[in-house]
Amino acid sequence: MGDRRFITAFSLVILLLAACVSDPQLQDQNVLLNTELRHIRVELYEAQEKIKSLDAQLVQLAQAQKDCSGNLADLKAKNTYLKNINLQLSQNVERLNNDLKKKKSVIKLQDKVIRLLDDTKKTIATSLKDEIATQDIEIVETEDTLKVVFIDKILFDSGSAEINEKGKQLLLVVAESIRAHKDESILVEGHTDNLPLGPTLKQKFPSNWELSVARAAAVVRFLQKEGRLQPERLAAHGYSFYRPVASNKNREGRRQNRRIEIILGPSSK
Numbered sequence: 001m002g003d004r005r006f007i008t009a010f011s012l013v014i015l016l017l018a019a020c021v022s023d024p025q026l027q028d029q030n031v032l033l034n035t036e037l038r039h040i041r042v043e044l045y046e047a048q049e050k051i052k053s054l055d056a057q058l059v060q061l062a063q064a065q066k067d068c069s070g071n072l073a074d075l076k077a078k079n080t081y082l083k084n085i086n087l088q089l090s091q092n093v094e095r096l097n098n099d100l101k102k103k104k105s106v107i108k109l110q111d112k113v114i115r116l117l118d119d120t121k122k123t124i125a126t127s128l129k130d131e132i133a134t135q136d137i138e139i140v141e142t143e144d145t146l147k148v149v150f151i152d153k154i155l156f157d158s159g160s161a162e163i164n165e166k167g168k169q170l171l172l173v174v175a176e177s178i179r180a181h182k183d184e185s186i187l188v189e190g191h192t193d194n195l196p197l198g199p200t201l202k203q204k205f206p207s208n209w210e211l212s213v214a215r216a217a218a219v220v221r222f223l224q225k226e227g228r229l230q231p232e233r234l235a236a237h238g239y240s241f242y243r244p245v246a247s248n249k250n251r252e253g254r255r256q257n258r259r260i261e262i263i264l265g266p267s268s269k
Contacts (some may be wrong), residue, residue, distance in 0.1 A: 021241065030231040065073065117146040117184070117264060124148060137170070145265040148174060152255045159200045161214040164224055171219065174262060175227025183266075187235045189261040190216030193254035194241040213238030219260055233267070 121139060131137040136154045140147040155167030163171065175226045178184055190212035197205060205211040216236040246253035 208240040
């Protein structure tokens with residue numbers, strides 16, 4: 001019984017000694033564990049902060065991507081718009097270049113025709129100097145046309161729409177002067193005074209309109225057939241008494257208004 005107590009007491013002493021020995025080790029381990037735990041907590045905090053920062057960056061990148069997508073769409077739209085504008089401008093430039101070429105060609109042709117008109121004027125003025133001196137024929141020069149005016153009865157007898165013999169001779173002179181100038185257009189205008197038509201003319205022409213047109217057409221037909229001028233160069237207009245060059249209230253004025261005008265100018269072709 002005593003031995004048993006001794007053994008029990010001895011075991012208790014051993015346990016107490018072991019406890020005394022193990023407590024410092026446990027404390028050291030606890031310190032290490034606490035230190036490591038603090039490190040882990042710091043790392044965990046840093047990791048969480050980094051995750052928050054990355055999440056914020058991810059949101060920013062997502063917004064930037066959205067903005068870039070919007071900008072890309074805008075740029076594509078602008079690119080398409082600019083391409084269309086560039087195409088239109090290219091077409092406009094091409095059209096303007098073509099127009100410029102045409103205008104240069106027209107100006108060149110007009111310069112040529114003006115020189116021809118000068119030559120024509122000199123030729124007609126020389127050939128018809130007597131009629132010009134008696135004021136039966138006038139030559140009127142403008143910037144780009146030459147007008148040969150046959151006044152009163154020089155081409156047509158009174159009450160007639162047929163060219164008289166003197167008129168035929170004069171028209172042949174004009175035709176000879178301009179036959180070779182194929183770049184010149186030829187417009188024949190018929191004009192009358194404001195007096196009513198006489199009985200003879202009234203049978204053929206209802207009014208001065210028809211008479212003025214008939215006389216202009218007769219001159220055109222003669223210039224083509226007898227004067228051997230190209231028909232595509234010719235045209236006939238009639239103006240009745242609505243474009244007078246003088247007063248119809250006196251004899252001299254009416255004489256000047258009864259006229260045929262042959263107008264030479266640049267061809268429109």
